[in-house]
Amino acid sequence: MKSIHVRYFATFREKAGIASETLELDVETTSDVFEQTRDRHGSAEPSAHCKVAVNDVMANWQTPVADGDTVLLFPPVAGG
Numbered sequence: 001m002k003s004i005h006v007r008y009f010a011t012f013r014e015k016a017g018i019a020s021e022t023l024e025l026d027v028e029t030t031s032d033v034f035e036q037t038r039d040r041h042g043s044a045e046p047s048a049h050c051k052v053a054v055n056d057v058m059a060n061w062q063t064p065v066a067d068g069d070t071v072l073l074f075p076p077v078a079g080g
Contacts, residue, residue, distance in 0.1 A: 031061040
């Protein structure tokens with residue numbers, strides 16, 4: 001288990017009802033974090049439409065996460 005600090009943005013924050021939380025998760029990658037938090041907060045958004053960062057650096061869905069990391073989850077952004 002790893003202690004992961006998760007920060008939510010925009011609609012993810014609205015869905016979770018919180019801006020951030022620290023979770024004890026059995027995860028290896030950012031994709032694992034996304035799946036577990038998505039299930040936890042009832043979001044149906046696929047990861048392919050979203051962005052992720054680890055410790056304030058943009059990442060991809062295969063990026064490894066370590067104990068104590070902060071994972072930032074960004075939903076799709078619309079606009080023009």
